[in-house]
Amino acid sequence: MDFGFTEEQERLRKKVREFFQEELPEDYDWGGGAETAEEGQAFMRELQKKTAKQGYLTSGWPKEYDGMGLGYVEQGIVDEEFGYAGISWPSQLGLHLAAPAVFLFGTEEQKKKFIPPLARGEAVWFEAFTEPEAGSDEANQQTRAVQDGDYFILNGQKTFISGIYKPDFLYTLARTADTVPKHRGISLFLIPADLPGITYRALPSMGGGTQNDIFFDNVKVHKEYLLGELNRGFYHAMATFEFERTGTAFPGRVKRGLEEFIQFCKEEKRNGKPLIEDPEVRKLLAEMAVEAEIWKLMAWKAVWWFGNREELGPMPFDLSGMCNKQLTTAQSEKMSKILGIYGQLRQGSKWAKHEGRVERGWRSTRSLHAAGTLEIYKYVIARRGLGLPRIPAKLNAVIAQALDEKK
């Protein structure tokens, strides 16, 4: 057992940190929201490209695909530094989800087509999986892809799709066959985002809107955009979910947030004394530090298993995802508790403390559903990790039939 990093790894960390130190503007709003304004978006896209030039954007990718060919631990370090710097890349989902899927299931042509623009930091991807009737139950895809010669014709709607930049590609699921069980008739597609028949509608949300509805109306997708095997898309998607659910960036960001908040508690006074001298505040800060540490450890453990895993798929004992879901909530609630009544003042209010970050953070942690809900993570751990029984498929069929009859 060894929780340390080699000197070389520490050097890499230092270099990456130094790079962002120099590149990010001094008023960078690391807590999120920097990219909502037009200037911010332009800046982030440029930074993404610059970072790609350094290789850091794709540190774990093979060299022949413009990566640095580094190991999992090194990639974990680079990711932790992205997080610590407060960056979330415009093409986050392309880099962390679509690209690994293309590496795993793509043809040589697909790799040549999709990987280089990502590696250069140019292409923006959305992950368009969720539908009004297919949220947690991803297999219930209603979007249809009907084969027509060399093309598939797509019809349907996606919802809650994260994305604030104009997308270049969509990574999406659609039903290609009516099968029982449902998940055996679904396929994965990589779709140019501007094909005729695709429309977008922004969905504001309480955390500062980043979701969209996407509508497919007779969208003609060439069959070369089918990823992996026809009708095996659900399996491919499941196999790659671990890429979306794990990572060291999130705990890195949380650590940064806590450091800044502690600095604020040292500087801000209440009853003539710095906040940090208040025993109740100290206790909450200490608890947050412990949680941040747990989070970091579980994320690193996931990175470790990731590098040593024997099979693809959501890791049955991955509690780092649960940390992400559970602890963000806990942290923002504790910070808000420390600010008391001031905790409700938004950024921009002249009385807001700590630049209103706590308020914004609290709002955004009311939603942790992206990449699957907490309950679904637990569901996976219960069944795959602990081997607890599941409701038999037969019973599900009985319930489904009863529901049908009611209609």
Added chain:
Amino acid sequence: MDYLLSEEQEKLKETACQFLEKECPETVIRETREEDQGYSPQLWSKIADLKWLGLVFPEKYEGTDRSLLDLAVLYEEMGRVIFPSPHLSTVVLCGLTILSAGSEEQKAELLPRIAKGDLILALALAEPESSWDGNAWDAQGITVQAAADGDHYVINGTKLFVHDAHVADYVLCAARTKDSGQPEHGITLFLVDTKSPGVECTLLNTTAYDKPGEVVFNQVEVPKENIVGEVNKGWGPLARVLQIGAVMLCAQMVGSSQKALELAVDHAKTRIQFDMPIGINQYIQGHCIDVLWYTETSRWLTYQAAWKLSEELPCDMEVAMAKAWTSEAHEKACWHAHQVLAGVGYTSQKGVMTLYSMKGKTLQHYLGDTSFHLNKVAHEVEKWTAPEKPRGKPLGYWDIPAEEQIPAWEPWQELRKGKKTW
């Protein structure tokens, strides 16, 4: 980075697991706790044969020179079966203090006897006042006085929660020999023969039926050669050993939570209610996952702290975090397991669940509970410096009015035209 046990550690874990499961079933735990001694001398000599008593001592003192991380692996297994023994008192709290602060004669005389299982020691540290004030495990909590008198010292006062004092040959008593401004300065460690006139030990009755003692020192004379380390400078070595002890308690709790997990999951799979295994219900699954969550999070905090101790890296923060979290987490893990086991987990004549959760009360408080260690974490966190600010050119983010902070992309611009905000 490596999240696996080494081959040697795996082997130690496996042997320990096999030995303990065979030698320490529920019946043995129950029998030993009925008896006055509170541990089994036969088992004590068996673990001496397995070299567990000299595990972390150097070879020249009949030890096997293994690391503190190895010791944590062993403690996890001992916790998994609630192994009743004075190991922590003898080997860790007293043995390691002697190893780090004792004179060469003391080490040569005492450590091999410990390793062979011939000597039992107990640490007398906490006191009635300090236990109530929350600084039982800090230097300022020590008020028991030892005064020099010719070639010996005279100790007066009361120590509480002295585990294994009633069976110990010596207690290692931390006493105040000087009142200076700094509480850490002025503490001296005395090896007191428990048969000395004026030493009196009464057992305390606890939740776990384990047997910490109240030890009263009434004009107890201790020869100067029984001082461990330097006069007035006992706190330094003791403080480190207390950290090691705290981490070993964590490891014990991790093992205990692990057992609670096994019990809960097993029960969830086999107990039938409403014609189904109860584990099909998500409430029950949730309880099992919570046990897993508390066990795993505690495990990695504990291993990290043990690793840092082994490598002699600075780790005040990591140790405090591990004990703060694990103390609480173990109780929660047991609580969730109780929810799954319901009646069979509560009745006390049969089944081990009650034993685990009751034992937890002792482990939770011993060597510092959650608030004690959270205080230490706060103390460390206070030293954090502000993160370095980026150095690039300012973009004027803060000057952009909130209503302008809408992305350039069309669907979002349309939203603004409709004057909708979020």
